[in-house]
Amino acid sequence: MEGSESEAVFDSLNVNPQLFINEVFNLVDDLVDDACNHFHQQASTSLKIEGTDRTQDLSKGINVIRKKVQSDIDKRLAMWEQHCHNHFFQVPEGFMLPKSDETPVDTSICQNAICDPDLDAQLDILRNNLTKVGKESAALNRELKSLERQSTSNNHISALNEISLLYDQNSYHEMFQEMMKTASELRTKIGKLKTRKIEETEHNKADKIYNPRRDPSMMGIGKGFSGAKLEDLQEVLVHLKNR
Structure with a gap:
């Protein structure tokens, strides 16, 4: 999306889609870290290996699990990021923001187009x-x-x-x-x-x-x-x- 028309539109609105995506990535990483730390504490308490040599073995095993989980999550997040760029943060071709000096559209015209007194009266009669x-x-x-x-x-x-x-x-x-x-x-x-x-x-x-x-x-x-x-x-x- 870099250098594209969509990026120019979002920049004009002071919106950064990539910043939003990075925030989501950081949030997911924090959740994975918290889950692994909680799992390490619960396993140490249940196995009663706190302060022993087996603690290192437990940490190695949890790291292996974390890498596997993180790898799968990263693949899915990469697909999600691409989908966001292609659909959520992609403006239609030819889209242009209204200029500040342009006269705003008269909304009363639209209201009159959908509000016909004669038609409403006929509907009431029916x-x-x-x-x-x-x-x-x-x-x-x-x-x-x-x-x-x-x-x-x-x-x-x-x-x-x-x-x-x-x-x-x-x-x-x-x-x-x-x-x-x-x-x-x-x-x-x-x-x-x-x-x-x-x-x-x-x-x-x-x-x-x-x-x-x-x-x-x-x-x-x-x-x-x-x-x-x-x-x-x-x-x-x-x-x-x-x-």
């Missing part, structure tokens, strides 16, 4: 419309849910009505069937009583012919069910009461 649409959408969703609940309730009521109607129809049907059964049983019993009455009437006629001297009051001649047996009439009456 935001308001979007808010209204959101509220209307929420209201429609609530109304839709309410209608769905009402529809579900009406469906339940209709189903209950249908079930009730079917139940009533079945009840009437059962009652009608029971009445038909009762009427059939009554007709059967009445038919039996009539048959018995006819048989008794024929029997009395024959008895009158063959026994003319018999007391007529002893004959069971009559109309309707007067000649029927008492237990048969009672059975019919009980059957009618139960129905």
Whole structure:
């Protein structure tokens, strides 16, 4: 970077990139020295070799480690320094600092370029419309849910009505069937009583012919069910009461 356009720019700003890089190198060296010294003290205490001949051996071993670490760090720092010169401290081609006698740029022009009152008003209108649409959408969703609940309730009521109607129809049907059964049983019993009455009437006629001297009051001649047996009439009456 020495003698380049970038160096001239930094010199005009009283900035020295190389001084910054050297400060970083010195800081790294100090950190490595402190780490090695701390390691030497901890190792001497742990091995209990303070003041013995083995202290020199420990120092030699730590120096070997330090040189290895320092060598790797120096390689990486050299790459970092080159990267800084190529990217961080390299100004674009054709870059020129403004002269002190030049009129500063009017920042209001830039502000007007990005601040348009008409555009801001249109954006506000769009935001308001979007808010209204959101509220209307929420209201429609609530109304839709309410209608769905009402529809579900009406469906339940209709189903209950249908079930009730079917139940009533079945009840009437059962009652009608029971009445038909009762009427059939009554007709059967009445038919039996009539048959018995006819048989008794024929029997009395024959008895009158063959026994003319018999007391007529002893004959069971009559109309309707007067000649029927008492237990048969009672059975019919009980059957009618139960129905």
